[in-house]
Amino acid sequence: MEALSLYELNNLVRCRLEDTFVDEYWVQAELSDVRSNATGHCYLELIEKDERSNSLIARARAMIWNSTYRLLRPYFEQETGQAFVSGLKVLVRVTVTFHELYGYSLTIVDIDPSYTLGDMARRRREILRQLEEEGVLTLNKELDMPLLPRKIAVISSATAAGYGDFCNQLAGNPYGYVFYPVLFPAMMQGDRIEETIISALNRIYEHQDFWDVVVIIRGGGATSDLSGFDSYLLAANCAQFPLPVITGIGHERDDTVIDAVAHTRVKTPTAAAEYLIARMHDADLALCEQNDRLLQGVSLKLEREKQRLERNSSRLPLLFSGYRIREEKKLSGFEHRMQTALHARIMERRYKMEQLLQRIPFLLSSRIEKEKHHLQLLEQQIQASSPEKLLKRGYSITLKDGKALTDASQVKPGDHIVTRVLHGEIKSIVE
Amino acid sequence: MATKSLTYENAMKRLEQIVSQIENNELNIDQLSTSLKEAQELITFCKGKLYETDTEIKKMLESFQEKEN
Numbered sequence: 001m002e003a004l005s006l007y008e009l010n011n012l013v014r015c016r017l018e019d020t021f022v023d024e025y026w027v028q029a030e031l032s033d034v035r036s037n038a039t040g041h042c043y044l045e046l047i048e049k050d051e052r053s054n055s056l057i058a059r060a061r062a063m064i065w066n067s068t069y070r071l072l073r074p075y076f077e078q079e080t081g082q083a084f085v086s087g088l089k090v091l092v093r094v095t096v097t098f099h100e101l102y103g104y105s106l107t108i109v110d111i112d113p114s115y116t117l118g119d120m121a122r123r124r125r126e127i128l129r130q131l132e133e134e135g136v137l138t139l140n141k142e143l144d145m146p147l148l149p150r151k152i153a154v155i156s157s158a159t160a161a162g163y164g165d166f167c168n169q170l171a172g173n174p175y176g177y178v179f180y181p182v183l184f185p186a187m188m189q190g191d192r193i194e195e196t197i198i199s200a201l202n203r204i205y206e207h208q209d210f211w212d213v214v215v216i217i218r219g220g221g222a223t224s225d226l227s228g229f230d231s232y233l234l235a236a237n238c239a240q241f242p243l244p245v246i247t248g249i250g251h252e253r254d255d256t257v258i259d260a261v262a263h264t265r266v267k268t269p270t271a272a273a274e275y276l277i278a279r280m281h282d283a284d285l286a287l288c289e290q291n292d293r294l295l296q297g298v299s300l301k302l303e304r305e306k307q308r309l310e311r312n313s314s315r316l317p318l319l320f321s322g323y324r325i326r327e328e329k330k331l332s333g334f335e336h337r338m339q340t341a342l343h344a345r346i347m348e349r350r351y352k353m354e355q356l357l358q359r360i361p362f363l364l365s366s367r368i369e370k371e372k373h374h375l376q377l378l379e380q381q382i383q384a385s386s387p388e389k390l391l392k393r394g395y396s397i398t399l400k401d402g403k404a405l406t407d408a409s410q411v412k413p414g415d416h417i418v419t420r421v422l423h424g425e426i427k428s429i430v431e
Numbered sequence: 432m433a434t435k436s437l438t439y440e441n442a443m444k445r446l447e448q449i450v451s452q453i454e455n456n457e458l459n460i461d462q463l464s465t466s467l468k469e470a471q472e473l474i475t476f477c478k479g480k481l482y483e484t485d486t487e488i489k490k491m492l493e494s495f496q497e498k499e500n
Contacts, residue, residue: 148439148480151488178484182495203499210491280481283439287477290446294470297453298463305460 010100017104021096024109029060031088040066042073046092046106061105062094072111079113082120087191087227091115120230127232127257136239140263143244147283149213149276152181153204153243155197157188162219162250162269169273177280181215188218188249193228198237208242213276216258217248217269229256238262248272391422439480446473 004012029046036042041063048058064072073084082088093110131137152170156163163183170179184203186196197216204214216238228234229249235257238245244263248271249256259265266272383389387397397420398405411417411430419426449470452458458466 146440147443150480151492175481177481180488180492182492182499184499207495283443283477284481286443287446287474287481290443290450290470291474293450293454294446294467294474297450298467301453301456301458301460301463304456 007100010098010103014098014100017096017098024093024095026091026112027094027106028089028091028115029058031084031090032059032086034084034086036069040069042066042069044086046090061103062092062108063105064108068109072108076111076113076116080116080120082116082226085227088116089119120227124230124255124257124260127230127235128260130232131235131239131261134236136236137261138239140239140241140245140261143242143263145244145263145279146212147279147286149244149279150177150179151210151212152179152276153211153214154181154183155186155200155204155214155216156183156218156269158183158185160188160219162188162217162248165219166215166217166248166269166273169270170276173273173277173280175277175281175284177277177284179276179280189226189228191228194231194234197234201237201241204243205241211243214241214243214245215248215272215276216245216262217272218250219269226256229258231257234258235261246272246275388422391420396421437476439477442473442476446470446477449473 027046029048032045032047034042034044043061043063046060046062047056049055050057076082076084091112092108093112094106094108096104097107098104128137154163154166156166167181170181173179184200186200187193201214204211226249238258239261245261246264246266247256247259247262248266248269249259250268255265264275266275391397399418399420400411400415405411405417413430415430417428417430419428449466453463453466
């Protein structure tokens with residue numbers, strides 16, 4: 001069997017492949033290892049990962065000719081608000097090519113940004129749902145923004161324009177409020193966003209009592225890679241951070257996940273500074289209002305007291321005369337009542353006395369009659385019991401030695417006794 | 432007034448309380464002058480927080496800045 005040279009074999013494969021894959025194909029894949037060289041051609045890899053294990057299950061080299069890339073990249077970035085970088089899910093139209101020297105590769109001729117947008121949104125939704133299930137989604141929003149957010153821990157890139165804008169805006173505030181911003185440097189693009197921001201948050205956390213608020217900002221301008229802000233770990237850290245987090249990461253289109261969990265979301269670093277100034281101004285206005293109300297309240301109170309004093313002093317004579325009249329009336333009322341009572345009392349006594357006087361003769365005569373009657377009774381009794389009356393009737397009294405005898409044994413024979421009758425005495429000797 | 436531990440929020444709360452007491456005519460004329468004096472002190476304290484640089488905070492800031500750079 002005649003052997004083929006490698007070139008001949010590859011050429012056969014190429015012919016067969018180009019015969020078979022004549023059309024253009026829409027392919028879903030993830031961008032990887034995207035780079036463009038001085039010629040303006042873009043070289044990259046399209047990969048596919050297993051959804052569960054996340055391990056690679058397909059890979060293909062790909063390239064975009066500079067003529068295509070010049071149009072395709074701005075179109076994609078404008079539509080998605082997202083830089084054309086590794087890690088993005090894309091829907092691209094490709095032709096299949098095979099080169100004897102470079103092997104199998106795909107040439108990208110078109111891209112559908114809406115697919116990428118959809119994928120990014122889905123990823124954000126998934127992260128947000130997970131945070132919600134864990135009960136941490138709204139924790140940062142539930143924190144109270146301090147009345148005076150003065151001590152500001154700023155997470156940004158030292159070299160980015162955003163931080164400078166932020167500080168200038170704060171320092172130049174028209175009211176002269178004092179702010180204390182300190183930069184905690186972090187990467188604000190590329191694949192170290194998550195790691196460096198979390199590290200900055202940890203450094204701020206060490207002095208959490210000192211700081212009033214955390215501000216995460218990056219300069220806007222050209223579209224760049226924001227997918228690093230759509231990170232579960234970063235969002236979870238922000239959501240559970242004990243200080244309110246303000247984001248201003250210069251993304252015009254969609255909120256990133258970190259925007260969604262932050263206490264307050266603004267578009268740009270300048271807007272973040274304005275928010276803080278406005279917050280101070282609110283506090284200032286509230287203070288002025290209290291001041292005004294205090295002055296008004298005090299002058300009102302003084303005015304009221306003055307009126308009260310005047311009212312009382314003007315009413316005093318009137319009140320006094322009213323009082324006098326009332327008292328006088330009361331007094332004369334008393335007098336009258338006393339006189340009446342006295343008079344009634346006297347009349348009553350007089351009547352009683354008269355009654356008594358009238359009864360005296362009657363009482364006297366009835367008493368005399370009663371006594372007279374009593375005397376007559378006594379007289380009758382006395383008369384009835386007198387011995388003379390008995391003697392008259394023939395009774396007699398026998399006496400021995402002057403004493404009346406009532407028993408025969410009181411005498412013995414030979415005793416001298418005297419028997420008294422109505423008229424005279426009989427002297428006898430007892431046998 | 433213990434200014435050392437006084438926060439802006441507490442100062443504002445106390446100030447609001449005094450103002451509402453005055454507005455609701457809850458203070459007599461003798462209490463009024465005492466409360467007015469306290470309120471003015473609170474306002475001065477709050478204004479200071481808004482407009483004046485706190486040297487202690489400045490010092491803390493410098494130490495943080497040194498660590499970060």
